Amino acid sequence: MTGTLYGLGIGPGDPELLTLKAHRVLGAAPVVAYPQPDTGPSFARSIVSEYIREDRIEYPIVVPMRTERFPAKAVYDEAARDLSVYLDEGRDVAVLCEGDPFFYGSFMYLYERLAQSYPCEVVPGVSSMMAGAAALGRPLAARNDILTVVPGTLPDEEIATRLGMSDAVVIIKIGRHFNRIKSLLESLNLVAHAGYLERISLGEQRILPLSDMTADAPYFSMILIYKGAEDWVASWPIARTEHADAH
Amino acid sequence: MTGTLYGLGIGPGDPELLTLKAHRVLGAAPVVAYPQPDTGPSFARSIVSEYIREDRIEYPIVVPMRTERFPAKAVYDEAARDLSVYLDEGRDVAVLCEGDPFFYGSFMYLYERLAQSYPCEVVPGVSSMMAGAAALGRPLAARNDILTVVPGTLPDEEIATRLGMSDAVVIIKIGRHFNRIKSLLESLNLVAHAGYLERISLGEQRILPLSDMTADAPYFSMILIYKGAEDWVASWPIARTEHADAH
Known part of the structure; x- marks a missing residue:
């Protein structure tokens, strides 16, 4: 055996x-x-x-x-x-x-x-994507939403196309692509819909509205964007958790 | 309190x-x-x-x-x-x-x-999507794949567009839309890439290559399609689990 x-x-x-x-x-x-x-x-x-x-x-x-x-x-x-x-x-x-x-x-x-x-x-295990939505206090997707997961390593135009055609987007593998991706989301007027998360569910997790995040992002970070069917989600304040020792 | x-x-x-x-x-x-x-x-x-x-x-x-x-x-x-x-x-x-x-x-x-x-x-919990990939024995997504989750309740053209622009697609909420969705995947030559799953992780779970699935599908069913970066995945035999009492 x-x-x-x-x-x-x-x-x-x-x-x-x-x-x-x-x-x-x-x-x-x-x-x-x-x-x-x-x-x-x-x-x-x-x-x-x-x-x-x-x-x-x-x-x-x-x-x-x-x-x-x-x-x-x-x-x-x-x-x-x-x-x-x-x-x-x-x-x-x-x-x-x-x-x-x-x-x-x-x-x-x-x-x-x-x-x-x-x-x-x-x-199977709990994905950081699900844990991220839980920590943000925002649904990942609802009802007939189309959800797309896009690696941040892809070129701007690839990411932009999916942002335009999805109700909810998870951008993973942010890391050193952070500044480029944030600029892209600014140009598409999506920053207000976006939450930034790193080290989800750990003591040192950081969760911020994307608008407040400027520094370099680690590899284990992601951006969640919701613009789907549930209007209330977009108006919901994005949770904020920042460990005192994070910097 | x-x-x-x-x-x-x-x-x-x-x-x-x-x-x-x-x-x-x-x-x-x-x-x-x-x-x-x-x-x-x-x-x-x-x-x-x-x-x-x-x-x-x-x-x-x-x-x-x-x-x-x-x-x-x-x-x-x-x-x-x-x-x-x-x-x-x-x-x-x-x-x-x-x-x-x-x-x-x-x-x-x-x-x-x-x-x-x-x-x-x-x-957060384990999603049926992750449990489905585990049961199929096929990655949901890998490396720089783009993964899209599409409700089967959407019109054919909405689903077809995402199938064309993604490396991996999960079609959820199949139910009474099964025949229409299977026909759509046939017209796009994607049936060979697709696994059908219902009641994942339960005793009566059914997992089949989509080509072998013809009967009506329950609400708790999904179709996973992989055509991403990892060639070996496409050549992998799709697992088959069919409970003896399923019919």
């Missing part, structure tokens, strides 16, 4: 936003793997550190942060090879995935390499 | 897909409210029935299923009035929300009426 590969959605950051299922699987799996930048600790591991038992085998998948090239094929080839040894021994492997494993997640690169050879189960 | 109104995301159907936080809040709140059709039991309540203690006050929000008109303003006016009595007494009220409260959820109608008068917290 080979082990099972689990892609565990562990939510946006608050350890309490794990599902009961992810919590159970994590408690039972003898091997826990997680992405880790070569520049510091693993965010995924930090979310669930209190739930990882000391007798677990931990396997960090070290992803180089120096390059824009992604996926780092060699990294996932090696990780798949190493994890398959545990699976062959009959040990379950739980791979920690920030948010949801299949929503812009890197778990797919392991899934691609291992799911045809081993039993594999993806445990 | 007034009570707190909680919008509790309880996930797509599997009781184990509640978050630890939703489980805790549900266990502590003296009042539990949930939508209930006037034609039968509450789906939301059935998801968490094992977690509701007998000494809880239960408040079904009975939503008429006879009409297309929605929101049923009078229903939410009355529910907000009744729940505010509990809140004024200092009792917390947990409102059960299938999936995520702010992702096409009806919780927003209570939030609109009560959030300016009472402390309110939205607890």
Whole structure:
């Protein structure tokens, strides 16, 4: 009997936003793997550190942060090879995935390499997009709204087209594209409809009306724009949470 | 001290897909409210029935299923009035929300009426969209993909435009629009890219390549289409789960 590969959605950051299922699987799996930048600790591991038992085998998948090239094929080839040894021994492997494993997640690169050879189960998780709407106090989408998720890495015209054709837009992967995207939203008169969020559900989360956000944005940030069917949403004050130590 | 109104995301159907936080809040709140059709039991309540203690006050929000008109303003006016009595007494009220409260959820109608008068917290949940991708064994979106969520209630041309401009599309609220939507996807040569899902994460879930689905679809069904950056996804066999008693 080979082990099972689990892609565990562990939510946006608050350890309490794990599902009961992810919590159970994590408690039972003898091997826990997680992405880790070569520049510091693993965010995924930090979310669930209190739930990882000391007798677990931990396997960090070290992803180089120096390059824009992604996926780092060699990294996932090696990780798949190493994890398959545990699976062959009959040990379950739980791979920690920030948010949801299949929503812009890197778990797919392991899934691609291992799911045809081993039993594999993806445990869905709370996405930062849903947690962001909850924190903002604004629906993500309602009724017959069209919702579009657009990576901020795309060119202005690609983003602008979707803004024009959607009732609600989530712009992810903001990071160093922040100033360009804010200018674009200004030119489209959409800043008043937009909320800015970073490090959602964590102690140091920042939530601001986009109009009040000027500084550089980290990679884990997003902008939510609502201009859909519910008029009251647009008139709603955007929540503001700013940790005293955020700067 | 007034009570707190909680919008509790309880996930797509599997009781184990509640978050630890939703489980805790549900266990502590003296009042539990949930939508209930006037034609039968509450789906939301059935998801968490094992977690509701007998000494809880239960408040079904009975939503008429006879009409297309929605929101049923009078229903939410009355529910907000009744729940505010509990809140004024200092009792917390947990409102059960299938999936995520702010992702096409009806919780927003209570939030609109009560959030300016009472402390309110939205607890995000696992969306059926994420659970659907997990069950299909296919990423919802990856890398720089554009993901669009389109209600199947919209006209063909609205849906077709988004299909053309997105790498991944989720069509929700399929129900009686199934035949029309499948024909549309056939005319666009997208059926081979599409998975059909209903009652995701429940014992009676059905997951099929769209090409194999012909019968009528229930309201709680969706179609996922992936034609994004990851070539291997398109070549992946779509999972198939069909409960023996489904028919």
